[in-house]
Amino acid sequence: MKKSCFFYRKKKYSLVQNGVITKKSPSNIALIKYWGKQKNKIQIPSNSSISYSLEKVYTETRLIYHLREKKKRSIKIFFSGKENTSFLPKILEFFHRISLYCSYLRDFNFVIETKNTFPHSSGIASSASSMSALALCIMEIEKKLVSSLEEDFFLRKASFLARFGSGSACRSIYPGLVVWGGHKSIKGSNNLYAIPYPYKIHPIFTKMGDTILVIDEYPKKILSSKGHQLMIHNPYAKERFKCANKNMDRLISILKMGDLQEFGELIEHEALTLHAMIMTSHPYFLWMKPNTLHVLYKVWDFRKQSKKNIYFTLDAGANVHLLYPIQEIVSIRKWIYSDLFSYCKKIIESFCQ
Structure with a gap:
């Protein structure tokens, strides 16, 4: 049945x-x-x-x-x-x-x-x-x-x-x-x-800060449902599906061991792969805005200089999620408001439950 x-x-x-x-x-x-x-x-x-x-x-x-x-x-x-x-x-x-x-x-x-x-x-x-x-x-x-x-x-x-x-x-x-x-x-x-999720999760991942930078608050011109349809004929779709399932295996290990750097590398790779699929669909299109890219580069530079554990991910749109351990929340949120506020329409503070 x-x-x-x-x-x-x-x-x-x-x-x-x-x-x-x-x-x-x-x-x-x-x-x-x-x-x-x-x-x-x-x-x-x-x-x-x-x-x-x-x-x-x-x-x-x-x-x-x-x-x-x-x-x-x-x-x-x-x-x-x-x-x-x-x-x-x-x-x-x-x-x-x-x-x-x-x-x-x-x-x-x-x-x-x-x-x-x-x-x-x-x-x-x-x-x-x-x-x-x-x-x-x-x-x-x-x-x-x-x-x-x-x-x-x-x-x-x-x-x-x-x-x-x-x-x-x-x-x-x-x-x-x-x-x-x-x-x-x-x-x-x-x-x-x-x-x-049924397996062991390292305490560092049980609750994380999530700051959403609203780069564009207007409804998307191309909705996600249309983007999904375009994957049917995307020449890179099959490899993407294989990659996603391999990344899931990798994430299981990361969540157990508590490796923040590996976690960050993986979620950023996933986010950019999603948008690569969007850009290689037919017809192709972009959800990222110029300020989306400004924010991503800023995050990379800040992380390199400060050694802080702050990482980005993106859904099907221009807005940016910044994920970080709650142990570093004070200094990271201070930097977000001082250096990133000018790139977005508003900031939404939340937590990954």
Whole structure:
């Protein structure tokens, strides 16, 4: 039996009253990047990935549901207090994809009210936090219908559902280091939902500082979903997938031993490889901005001169995540504000949980 079969919820249910559920879910920053989906499959990654969930960078979603009296479904979406119809097609597609596993959703109409602590669609994984928050809300409905629902199943299915809205959203269900995508060296890893990283982690990596430099706060002109599609015909895609899986093996050792320099070299290499794939797609494009490059060079120079453990990573956008051990937080954050503030629109302080 396929793993997905365990998540079927075919029986129809009825609630005697309407309800409101509120959930928060974090954004995440990938260390080993997910970039590229298996052809003709829905949100199945071409390589395994691992991310940190971010403590202060999150989406808060309020889901209002009430029993349908008419056949036509009604879903309204409000973002930061204003109705936003541009998000509706993605939400409708999400509900369609998960209907097989959550048949009870057909009995309700919904109002979705959502807000972020950071700019959306700018390369800080807003789809990850928003879709995972919505998946958690939906699972709370299921929990009301199925009193015997266990916590482990609740979270696994929430991750499974979130994946249909945004691949990286499945990793935002859990705190800490989270793995998605089957990998021979990680027990329990699979393509259908994420799992908490199951192996030993050196104390230096259990909580790290993460400063996000918002270089460009406007929505990206080319969304990540389009970038994933372009990997299908990228001439370097197959080698990239092999490289990512090899880097996962390398990271397992690094996380166990606590080697910060090896960690930094690996995550920077992963970040630049991601953008190399973007630049070698057809059509090719750039998400980095001039100030992105200024920041990267500044980080390299500062690290060489100060011997501080500060490293960058990038998601699919222009903005820069700076990761560093909390033991060095005071001096590093002082340098960030004195030397990097002029290159960005704003600075967001967070922690890797």
